[in-house]
Amino acid sequence: MSNKRKKQVTIYDLATELNVAPSTVSRALKDHYSIGKATITAVKELARKRGYRTNILASSLRTRESNTIGVLVPWINRPFISSLIHGVEAAARESGYNVIISQSQDSYDHEVANAKTLFSSRIHALVVSLAMQTTDYEHLEEISSSGTPVIFVDRVPSTLDGHRVVIDNVRSARLATQHLIDQGCRRIALFKGASHQIIYHERECGYREALQANDLRVDDELILTSDHLTLEEGNRLARQLLQSPHPPDGIFSTNDNAAVGAIKCARELGVAVPEQLAIIGFNNDPVCEIIDPPLSSVTHPAVEMGRMALQQALRVANAKMPVTERRIELETQLVPRASSLRRR
Amino acid sequence: MSNKRKKQVTIYDLATELNVAPSTVSRALKDHYSIGKATITAVKELARKRGYRTNILASSLRTRESNTIGVLVPWINRPFISSLIHGVEAAARESGYNVIISQSQDSYDHEVANAKTLFSSRIHALVVSLAMQTTDYEHLEEISSSGTPVIFVDRVPSTLDGHRVVIDNVRSARLATQHLIDQGCRRIALFKGASHQIIYHERECGYREALQANDLRVDDELILTSDHLTLEEGNRLARQLLQSPHPPDGIFSTNDNAAVGAIKCARELGVAVPEQLAIIGFNNDPVCEIIDPPLSSVTHPAVEMGRMALQQALRVANAKMPVTERRIELETQLVPRASSLRRR
């Protein structure tokens, strides 16, 4: 009920009370160089006293610049994503921007609808991690080509050449796989997500490269795809493998959740980890230190990726010239723990 | 750079092209009853074709109603909070609202600053979970008394009588403690957060009530306070207790994190869980099922609390009459698991 709200204080009110023009107030409030010191202090003093708060809506409308950054992610309540958002939000606030978030819930339709809504809010820039379902990017190209910078993070498009903040998935997966090989594994299984998501495709490439570099045969039966890579899925996939005629002696899971499922499965079946089955995950979620045995993993710098994405967004939005560095790659690190370390 | 942006399509453009007045277009777009069927379809058709998107800023300015809900929480990247936000966001979107988030990082100063910024954005309502540091509520009272509904969730103020969505902390804590007693515990320790946060105070009350109801002495040495209740803190507190002359035979931790720390500590010291030390946490985070032994806990319906908070926010914001139901309480449930179940 707008009529229940107290009337807000405007620069007009301050102006009349001080017997100056509204424009003077406006300028004084932002320390415009042409305004007298005395006026500035007087205006600010009164503003404080009257509880004046600049109306960002009006200001944004006038300048055609909102100070709001849109964030569009699959799910907010996942460790990696919530840390990513944490990074975006913290960096945004430091630069004086607000963050407006929405989740696609991994649905393409939601993603399209939310992208439109965010666009209507005249966001300054958009940070996106794609829904699992998404394979075309028209809704995002539209935003981008209208002049609003779009920065992709983690789940980036395969065909669209947009700005992106990523890790080297191929190298990271190669590292993880090589680590298992170094620990003596010869039959290594891979748990991956839907291949049309490029990150999973790349991680598979790294896995294959490592095997080939060590003259190990790639057995397609050991490459398992899951749409969600939940703990339960990981458990199920592991069971399937361990009960097969030729069980693997190592598993590389492209996320930690599914790896934890595998550990639990091994425990249930009485398979010794890491002696009979070495396991490594991906993301280095807190859960790695909680599960027994502790889970080896590869770091995935979520907070940092969020910060970088925001900075890149501002860089692109405020640049005079097109920004040529369209891809920002962050470092990852192997974190070996007991789930894969065999005493030698 | 606004000048890099393509000029946006306005109702004006549509109006000229269709030879009608802008006001007609505006009304047609929202199916105003007084506009002819033919005009409506024509307008909508052209709008679609030209890629028209209503400018929410202008609309909000004019109507003095933004369709944005503010969310102010300590940290986004915590399981309970990110699920809470998930709930708020999902419900908001279903009702046609956007969500703008900011985190206080548990600092009072941040909380005050962010509250001001959100207020400047002319949010429709504000959902808040307090920073650990916060003990005065002027910054929020100001918003509330200006007519913007403020809804507190979980970490609610002790002295301010605002709208709130909570659980029955006393009862929940009583349940948890009684459960340990039922399992044969006689010396039960309590891990709690800063007492000026009412939720911890209430949980302590529940704990005391349960002990007294069973004629067990309350030993103040067993009540340990920690500012953050992290896993490491839990580990440290548990060690302190277990190495004391009279170690406890049960621990009730007011969050799961610290309880996990206690389990790890017990494992490190060779104390059997639950036989020598029964442990129960609070929140029922995913980690409960991952730790070994699985951690007993009390559910804390994060997503549901988020949804309810949003609904209450809209109810209050759009009510003709003051909303009298200022407190919404959700159910919790005891979830016994191996960390506290002693075979009998």
Add this chain to the structure above:
DNA sequence: TTGTAGGCGTTATCAG
């Protein structure tokens, strides 16, 4: 150093 005036895009009011 300050004031004037017009407009950002939308909607509410009042006429027709």
Add this chain to the structure above:
DNA sequence: CTGATAACGCCTACAA
């Protein structure tokens, strides 16, 4: 059923 007009609060040429 539709149109003209004025405002929402702020910013920015341009004028003084």
